[in-house]
């Protein structure tokens with residue numbers, strides 16, 4: 001298939017593109033390049049890419065593709081809280097516009113990267129795709145709005161599929177340090193401490209970036225009836241863990257590290273455990289990566305690449321990197337690049 005991947009220069013996109021290529025797809029990327037240079041270790045082999053902001057995409061840029069995988073977004077809760085209007089502009093309005101243009105351009109399948117945070121506070125039961133959506137942040141709310149709006153475009157020529165990913169972990173050449181396992185392993189490697197700022201009790205469903213990629217690869221080629229206008233949680237019940245359990249796994253794999261639960265950030269309402277049976281049934285998807293294996297991989301890669309404290313706390317933290325782009329004038333307040341060619345300056 002000829003596939004357009006938006007956000008291909010992000011944390012997940014950089015891992016997903018090789019998986020799609022290995023499966024035989026012809027992949028083109030589309031990204032504004034906000035994190036293009038945020039690389040740890042060897043530079044990835046990016047596919048041919050369209051350098052454009054998704055708010056400015058035209059229909060002609062979307063024609064000739066069998067499918068669009070839409071990853072591009074401002075992608076975490078603190079970012080959304082800092083700039084809710086920009087989050088809604090990019091994550092909601094531009095995503096709905098992208099889906100509409102893709103449909104007009106003749107794209108037949110649209111895989112959307114949603115999130116399990118649409119469930120918000122989940123209670124004790126495992127949440128299935130039919131659970132009520134209770135987004136707690138502008139980021140999660142923007143994902144719910146896209147699912148609702150893009151679902152109305154579904155017809156016999158256009159199949160949207162909503163993949164609600166658990167929180168990702170694992171090494172990507174375009175690292176993110178602001179997601180829980182990557183963060184805990186990094187601090188352990190750099191400081192010897194596995195530091196948990198909450199009280200450790202919130203549940204987090206986790207999934208490896210490469211498992212997310214393989215779930216998308218399956219959804220891309222599944223029979224229409226199996227996926228048409230459906231939502232799927234992406235992950236595995238085995239990786240529904242409390243933050244304290246995740247931290248304990250990190251202590252086990254990072255030599256000489258010790259656990260510190262400070263509780264200083266107070267209570268965290270984002271707590272939920274997720275049911276992943278629908279994607280197993282519909283797509284035969286099984287996540288391959290456990291938390292200990294992911295933590296060991298991260299530890300190995302961080303040490304091999306010589307990860308530094310400065311990079312870990314700034315360059316690989318989405319919010320800090322965007323602030324740097326803004327204060328240096330490379331992007332404006334709405335995160336648009338100011339001049340052509342400024343991206344790699």
Ligand SMILES: NC(=O)c1ccc[n+]([C@@H]2O[C@H](COP(=O)([O-])OP(=O)(O)OC[C@H]3O[C@@H](n4cnc5c(N)ncnc54)[C@H](O)[C@@H]3O)[C@@H](O)[C@H]2O)c1
Nearest residue numbers: 007009010011012032034053054071072073075113165168
């Ligand atoms: N990483 C996770 O834990 C996780 C979990 C659930 C869902 N998701 C979703 O998966 C997708 C990818 O996540 P990620 O971790 O790779 O995020 P990321 O921040 O690493 O990458 C996002 C990419 O989108 C691009 N982008 C952002 N705004 C853009 C714009 N206006 N125009 C063009 N490109 C733009 C960025 O340049 C970047 O390359 C996001 O939609 C995210 O919400 C991620």
